[in-house]
Amino acid sequence: MVLIGMLDSPYVRRCAVSMKVMGIPFEHRSVSVFRHFDQFRAINPVVKAPSLVCDDGTVLMDSTLIVDYLEHVVAPQKRLMPADGRERQEALRLVGLAMAACEKCVQMVYEKEQRPADKRHGPWFDRVAGQANAAFAELEKALSAARPWLQGDTLNAADIAVACAWRFGQYYDSAEVPAASYPGLVAYSKRAEALPEFASTPLD
Secondary structure, eight states, X not given: XXXXXXXXXXXXXXXXXXXXXXXXXXXXXXXXXXXXXXXXXXXXXXXXXXEEEOTTSOEEESHHHHHHHHHTTSOGGGOOSOOSHHHHHHHXXXXXXXXXXXXXXXXXXXXXXXXXXXXXXXXXXXXXXXXXXXXXXXXXXXXXXXXXXXXXXXXXXXXXHHHHHHHHHHHHOTTTSOGGGXXXXXXXXXXXXXXXXXXXXXXX
């Protein structure tokens, strides 16, 4: 399998870390949707990161769909998503919050880096920042019960999604998402980023 996309995308990084934790061999190609548009389009005409080229040549996209696929190509004991019941429901809730935070943080990056300053709409930017902070606030609450991970003593799919979301937000949007407001996430991120699967998959 080949994972296409830059690790400064929280979605690409989520997939890469997940594959490492699950022990899935893969090749990573750092192709940018901005700098290498034509090269990316030759792989996936939609030019969406991440894209995963499966062993049979099928191209999948969207990190949640890719991770779902990966969950079904490994042995059950290597899966990162709780199988059913209340634990699965909570994992889905946490992943949803993390993906919402990613979406809003990415929107802020695009506003700051892609849209001309005279074209920016302040109220819209403030709304997006508020949504990102709302998602992180909910995750901060969830971390009050971490032991040490979100759902017990083993890192799972929710942990990877949350850790990638927080690292991205702090790397690009720390002014809008102040770390001082989220001490639990700061400590949690430090634990996650020290793991070899994260350390060998640096955002920067």
